[in-house]
Amino acid sequence: xxxxxxxxxxxxxAEVRIDPVTHTMIRDGVPxxxxxxxxxxxxxxxxxxxxxxxxKVIALTMGPPQAQAMLRECLAMGxxxxxxxxxxxxxxxxxxxxxxxxASAIRALGGAELIFVGRQAIDGxxxxxxxxxxxxxxxPQVTYVQKLTTLEDGLLQVERRMEQGYEVLRVRTPxxxxxxxxxxxxxxxSILGICEAYEKEIKILSIQDLDITPADTGLNAxxxxxxRTFTPKTExxxxxxxxxxxxxxxxxxTALREKHVI
Amino acid sequence: xxxSQSASSSQNVWVFAELRDGVLAPVVMELLGEGxxxxxxxxxxxxxxxxxxxxxxxxxxxxxxxxxxxIYSAAHPLLAHYTTxxxxxxxxxxxxxxxxxxxLFGATHVGRDLAPRIAARVNTGLTADCxxxxxxxxxxxxxxxxxxxxxxxxxxxxxxVRRPQMSTVRPGVMDKAVFLEGRSAEIxxxxxxxxxxxxxxxxxxxxxxxxxxxxxxxARVIVSGGLGLGGPEGYELLKKLAGRxxxxxxxxxxxxxxxWIDPTRQVGQTGTTVKPDVYIACGIxxxxxxxxxMKGSKIIIAIxxxxxxxxFEVADYGLVGDYKEVIPAxxxxxxxxxx
Numbered sequence: 361x362x363x364x365x366x367x368x369x370x371x372x373x374a375e376v377r378i379d380p381v382t383h384t385m386i387r388d389g390v391p392x393x394x395x396x397x398x399x400x401x402x403x404x405x406x407x408x409x410x411x412x413x414x415x416k417v418i419a420l421t422m423g424p425p426q427a428q429a430m431l432r433e434c435l436a437m438g439x440x441x442x443x444x445x446x447x448x449x450x451x452x453x454x455x456x457x458x459x460x461x462x463a464s465a466i467r468a469l470g471g472a473e474l475i476f477v478g479r480q481a482i483d484g485x486x487x488x489x490x491x492x493x494x495x496x497x498x499x500p501q502v503t504y505v506q507k508l509t510t511l512e513d514g515l516l517q518v519e520r521r522m523e524q525g526y527e528v529l530r531v532r533t534p535x536x537x538x539x540x541x542x543x544x545x546x547x548x549x550s551i552l553g554i555c556e557a558y559e560k561e562i563k564i565l566s567i568q569d570l571d572i573t574p575a576d577t578g579l580n581a582x583x584x585x586x587x588r589t590f591t592p593k594t595e596x597x598x599x600x601x602x603x604x605x606x607x608x609x610x611x612x613x614t615a616l617r618e619k620h621v622i
Numbered sequence: 623x624x625x626s627q628s629a630s631s632s633q634n635v636w637v638f639a640e641l642r643d644g645v646l647a648p649v650v651m652e653l654l655g656e657g658x659x660x661x662x663x664x665x666x667x668x669x670x671x672x673x674x675x676x677x678x679x680x681x682x683x684x685x686x687x688x689x690x691x692x693i694y695s696a697a698h699p700l701l702a703h704y705t706t707x708x709x710x711x712x713x714x715x716x717x718x719x720x721x722x723x724x725x726l727f728g729a730t731h732v733g734r735d736l737a738p739r740i741a742a743r744v745n746t747g748l749t750a751d752c753x754x755x756x757x758x759x760x761x762x763x764x765x766x767x768x769x770x771x772x773x774x775x776x777x778x779x780x781x782x783v784r785r786p787q788m789s790t791v792r793p794g795v796m797d798k799a800v801f802l803e804g805r806s807a808e809i810x811x812x813x814x815x816x817x818x819x820x821x822x823x824x825x826x827x828x829x830x831x832x833x834x835x836x837x838x839x840x841a842r843v844i845v846s847g848g849l850g851l852g853g854p855e856g857y858e859l860l861k862k863l864a865g866r867x868x869x870x871x872x873x874x875x876x877x878x879x880x881x882w883i884d885p886t887r888q889v890g891q892t893g894t895t896v897k898p899d900v901y902i903a904c905g906i907x908x909x910x911x912x913x914x915x916m917k918g919s920k921i922i923i924a925i926x927x928x929x930x931x932x933x934f935e936v937a938d939y940g941l942v943g944d945y946k947e948v949i950p951a952x953x954x955x956x957x958x959x960x961x
Binding site for chain 2 (some may be wrong): 483494522586589599614622
């Protein structure tokens with residue numbers, strides 16, 4: 361089985377701080393990491409490979425040249441190949457344009473029986489690229505996958521996390537799945553894996569290698585535009601509210617959700 | 623690749639009427655509340671889109687009561703349960719046929735599965751998990767505001783050219799529509815031409831999970847009470863909140879000494895030292911001995927009627943008020959979010 365895992369290098373949002381004077385986000389010194397739920401997607405693909413010798417796992421990312429560091433990490437975990445799609449023409453893409461671009465890269469790689477993505481990236485938190493990618497590739501999708509079992513050839517049984525429980529679904533490959541953190545605990549890197557990762561070559565793609573044009577990707581092609589950004593005031597630590605109980609409850613829950621604690 | 627619609631011919635504000643076990647998900651009432659404001663500002667109709675296994679007049683009158691002017695009611699046996707393929711096919715066809723200006727979904731596990739699939743198919747923009755929506759008075763465009771970077775930043779997003787403008791909206795944030803008995807709506811019945819082979823996932827089983835109690839040291843969430851609860855009965859409300867958040871209850875030494883609760887629940891220097899993700903102190907003034915046992919918690923929330931209480935000095939979120947009012951308000955909002 362050939363599997364392509366879509367990964368993203370993201371700033372560790374837990375390390376992002378707000379400048380107390382300018383109220384802007386301090387990005388300097390914030391470490392870049394493999395998006396956590398993408399690591400779950402990669403781990404599950406590697407487990408399938410462990411059970412099915414001969415299976416192949418390709419880690420694919422779209423991003424700046426620096427994202428190669430994250431791809432090395434994917435190789436060190438056990439990915440067979442790593443592919444970086446990097447081109448100025450794709451910069452600033454929204455989820456629609458990103459999905460067009462990654463779908464094209466997957467076609468350029470000859471497609472796969474299983475496309476695995478993390479549910480969402482911790483910088484954007486949209487959870488949109490997975491389903492949009494499935495649409496572009498004409499594949500069925502199962503999002504919020506918390507458990508995966510391979511049945512007979514080409515048939516998967518998955519548990520899809522819901523708000524108050526889960527659904528058990530069966531789906532045939534080729535399919536796109538999105539992983540949630542409950543799916544597994546990603547493996548640690550081994551010294552041997554790290555050494556081997558530096559012997560492997562990272563394949564670099566540009567828009568020239570793809571079957572799309574600048575009209576399908578990048579900032580200008582994106583249907584959505586960022587109108588403005590601002591720093592929320594209520595999310596700062598140490599706030600004190602003294603008002604109607606309902607309003608305080610609403611503010612509190614909004615703050616906790618934004619911090620992903622509930 | 624793009625066959626999206628132009629802004630000039632589109633009209634009306636649509637709300638996806640998501641169901642949970644055959645009843646409207648609470649977020650639908652919130653979408654109708656927010657959708658009403660947007661539709662009124664634009665001078666458009668507010669429409670609900672309902673997909674069911676068979677036509678359900680009870681749901682029609684509920685949607686009408688909550689303010690829908692028009693209900694697109696698609697009924698087909700293959701729509702009895704949510705599937706990405708089935709729902710995306712029917713909704714896409716309806717959107718292309720009717721050209722809505724705005725389409726809103728709850729940012730639920732269903733909404734976040736469905737909306738992006740449709741947005742890609744109709745080649746329009748989609749903004750995830752919005753916490754505020756309004757209309758730009760100059761352009762008439764929908765301004766969609768959402769948190770990013772783990773809530774460190776807010777971004778307002780526009781979809782200026784393509785239509786419809788699509789958003790998923792975070793549950794529990796918007797005000798619910800007010801229900802008016804006997805309000806009527808125009809019902810547009812839809813008979814989709816859906817075939818079994820279009821649906822590529824097979825549902826084997828839907829499992830409901832109930833929450834269970836966890837121990838003090840393992841708890842991710844602790845709701846703790848002190849003398850400010852006023853008596854042992856106060857812990858019942860704390861238990862409700864703890865149960866709802868998948869956590870457990872704790873207590874201050876003063877409350878344990880008063881005999882209101884079992885000593886195993888005591889948090890503090892002489893009790894258990896805890897480091898949960900969330901610690902909610904209710905009616906606890908914040909004696910040093912208590913603080914020593916819980917100050918390592920990731921997030922500390924304090925609810926107290928005395929705004930001078932020392933607990934507020936260590937709290938990330940301080941709520942000056944009576945826990946008997948604040949906790950029910952939190953529970954009510956959590957209920958809206960989940961179901």
